[in-house]
Amino acid sequence: MKNMTIMSAAFVLVAAIPVVAVSSSDDKVGFNFFGFGASVQLPSSADDEDSDGISSNVAFDAETRALLKVGDAAKGKEIAANNKCNKCHSENGIAEDPADPNLAGQMASYTYKQLRDYRDQKRDDRSMYKRTKKLSNEDMAHLSAWYASLPVPERMGKASDATLELVNKGDPKRMIKACGSCHGRGGEGGMHDSATLNGMSQEYFVATMEAFKEGDRENDIYSRMRLIAEPLTEAEVTALADFYATQPPAEEE
Ligand code: HEC
Numbered sequence: 001m002k003n004m005t006i007m008s009a010a011f012v013l014v015a016a017i018p019v020v021a022v023s024s025s026d027d028k029v030g031f032n033f034f035g036f037g038a039s040v041q042l043p044s045s046a047d048d049e050d051s052d053g054i055s056s057n058v059a060f061d062a063e064t065r066a067l068l069k070v071g072d073a074a075k076g077k078e079i080a081a082n083n084k085c086n087k088c089h090s091e092n093g094i095a096e097d098p099a100d101p102n103l104a105g106q107m108a109s110y111t112y113k114q115l116r117d118y119r120d121q122k123r124d125d126r127s128m129y130k131r132t133k134k135l136s137n138e139d140m141a142h143l144s145a146w147y148a149s150l151p152v153p154e155r156m157g158k159a160s161d162a163t164l165e166l167v168n169k170g171d172p173k174r175m176i177k178a179c180g181s182c183h184g185r186g187g188e189g190g191m192h193d194s195a196t197l198n199g200m201s202q203e204y205f206v207a208t209m210e211a212f213k214e215g216d217r218e219n220d221i222y223s224r225m226r227l228i229a230e231p232l233t234e235a236e237v238t239a240l241a242d243f244y245a246t247q248p249p250a251e252e253e
């Protein structure tokens with residue numbers, strides 16, 4: 001009998017927890033204490049990345065195209081200097097650390113989309129979120145025009161027949177479309193968000209392909225790059241980097 005009382009007291013206590021939790025839905029402390037915090041608070045949090053399942057808020061509609069047209073490279077240069085972009089991407093848009101992407105010669109439409117995606121937390125990177133969260137869409141259009149105006153670093157262009165096959169024909173058996181069909185025959189870039197692939201560092205190229213493959217980078221509209229990257233082997237990705245990417249500046253000297 002004594003046991004029963006203890007048990008029912010314990011039961012009441014346990015049963016009371018969800019009641020308390022539900023009735024105090026604004027009380028973050030109470031929630032976190034019971035470990036329910038994450039699941040309950042997420043839906044109300046606007047900055048919860050991908051809670052809406054949308055890969056990007058950017059559409060290349062008339063408004064975006066008009067904004068890109070008024071992007072001013074001279075203003076962009078100034079904004080880059082004032083926001084410490086040069087610290088990592090350098091003043092000439094060619095990063096010293098090969099982990100940081102080169103931006104020189106990249107299509108303005110692509111750069112603009114990435115900056116928006118970082119700010120909207122659609123592309124996940126802490127330092128880029130910090131650098132973009134206070135920038136306006138206009139600032140981003142100017143920055144994009146600035147980087148687009150800089151010369152693209154030379155690409156290595158080393159490729160075996162198998163790599164050229166992927167670049168020009170893809171691999172229909174694995175549903176891989178030719179890189180060139182979206183990124184341009186010479187890697188110069190295609191429509192809107194289909195980036196220039198020339199002149200990236202190998203290290204960044206491989207890392208971002210890996211991020212698409214693992215789904216850590218998921219800001220590609222319609223999963224276009226995640227679907228392409230998924231079936232590629234590590235060796236294929238490295239070989240593609242040798243074709244498109246440039247060597248890090250340190251090794252060029
Ligand atoms: C602390 C170093 C750092 C600073 C400062 C910084 N970046 Fe970056 N940037 C990075 C890194 C690292 C990445 C790659 C992150 C990733 O994998 O998504 C990146 C990615 C980017 C990309 C995407 C490139 C691509 O090929 O997809 C753009 C565009 C960019 N940065 C522009 C800027 C601009 C503009 C500023 C200033 C407002 C800036 N960055 C400041 C480190 C930095």
Ligand code: HEC
Nearest residue numbers: 177178179182193194195205208219220221224225228240
């Ligand atoms: C169906 C069109 C399509 C095909 C085919 C395609 N890509 Fe892409 N790729 C894209 C788009 C769109 C993006 C930009 C995603 C975004 O918005 O961030 C992209 C981005 C990339 C990036 C990141 C660029 C950067 O600066 O971070 C790399 C690297 C890349 N693609 C490599 C490849 C390679 C290698 C192939 C061939 C094996 C390929 N792509 C085939 C559409 C395509």
